[in-house]
Amino acid sequence: MANLHRRKVLQSPLCSNCNKARETVHHALWECDHVLGCWGHRFKKLRSPEQSMGSFADLVFSARQQDKNMELFMVVAWMIWTRRNKRHFNEQQLPPEKILEAETALLTKFHENSVGRSERKLTQTQRWVPPAAGMYKVNYDGACFVDEEKAGIGVVVRNDRGQVMGSLAEKIEMPPTVEVLEAMAARRAMIFMEELGLRHAVFEGDSEIVVKALVGLYPD
Known part of the structure; x- marks a missing residue:
């Protein structure tokens, strides 16, 4: 929102959820009161007073240092952003308190579908292929x-x-x-x-x- 406001696409840079602060990525995914329930208690250590994070990049760094479940962390962030976009376009979205449950179910299904794939083929490194002569x-x-x-x-x-x-x-x-x-x-x-x-x-x-x-x- 803040970026669109600078480009004069929107009249206000404020968060479309709380209408209290500028909607940066960090605010939209972590600081906004309306997304607190999406994170549940799983990542409460990241909200301790000792933590000082001015950007979402700082938050990701701290999460990698403190929490082993980065997979869940990134899925939560993705689903919050998806929910934010659906809200912006007046589409149906999950309530905040259901987000963590949905993310856990999504990851569980993903891992269940991955069972039995231990003998995966190694992905070959994509090599640069030269063009025809003179090209x-x-x-x-x-x-x-x-x-x-x-x-x-x-x-x-x-x-x-x-x-x-x-x-x-x-x-x-x-x-x-x-x-x-x-x-x-x-x-x-x-x-x-x-x-x-x-x-x-x-x-x-x-x-x-x-x-x-x-x-x-x-x-x-």
Whole structure:
């Protein structure tokens, strides 16, 4: 909310739940009175007076130091954020006191489905594959820095021998969705190739939706 207020999308930066404080990520997930019940008593050590946390990154660090159940911690945070978004768009959501129960059930089901998979195939490290002779390969990606309410774009251009011909890293305002961020990264990669004066390139990104949209498989 605070970020959208700075961009003049919203009139108020205050939390949409309590309407008392600026809605930073840390406030929305941890400090707001309306989410206290979502955490239950499982993480009460993190609320001791000795703890001094000014950001959600500080909270995650403290949780890793003090609590072994980081899996549950991250699922709780994710479900609180999902609940916050549903509330914002007037969609049905779980009451705060039911959140922890739902998260525990979700993790239990996940682990039950994982039973019997002890002989999992090791995931092969994805290796960079060179383009055809005389071509360039452009790898692009986007990253979200939630605590800073910023996003980042990275681009690397290599020739068919794997030599880096150019690279860039830029911070931008947080876009509304990950797909939009990936699309912006793809666009920046194309512009970067123009700036380098290079032609005959193949572009490679992580988002299947964006890639299909660029090649025309998604008309919309």
